[in-house]
Amino acid sequence: MAGDSCLVCGGDGRIANSFGGGEKVCPACRGNGRRVEEALLRDVTKTKPSHYTNAAKAAAPAKATWPTTAAGGALANEVKASSLSEEAKARIVREIIEYEGSHGHCTQTFTKKVRRQLR
Numbered sequence: 001m002a003g004d005s006c007l008v009c010g011g012d013g014r015i016a017n018s019f020g021g022g023e024k025v026c027p028a029c030r031g032n033g034r035r036v037e038e039a040l041l042r043d044v045t046k047t048k049p050s051h052y053t054n055a056a057k058a059a060a061p062a063k064a065t066w067p068t069t070a071a072g073g074a075l076a077n078e079v080k081a082s083s084l085s086e087e088a089k090a091r092i093v094r095e096i097i098e099y100e101g102s103h104g105h106c107t108q109t110f111t112k113k114v115r116r117q118l119r
């Protein structure tokens, strides 16, 4: 593909010395004939997705303000709808998020324990 070729040397990796001293390695692509911007973009596309995934995973626990499971979310909604103080609600919702984080889901026992606090 012509679009991938180095713009300086046209893709052959070498440029003719204009003073007649023969050819030398193309300084733009360092001799591989690839368009430099194109190569950089490819590297970025290659490394970006995994980087973003790792960053999202690492940031998730700290940023979580609402349960991720359906049961946890329903339970948190019950907490929000209760007559507890905003401080208590926030504390219980945090408990749900933390419980989900360590157990992967809300168990019946935990759900019951939370509901008892709402009454």
Ligand SMILES: [Zn+2]
Pocket: 006, 007, 008, 009, 010, 011, 012, 013, 014, 026, 027, 028, 029, 030, 031, 033, 034
């Ligand atoms: Zn070149």
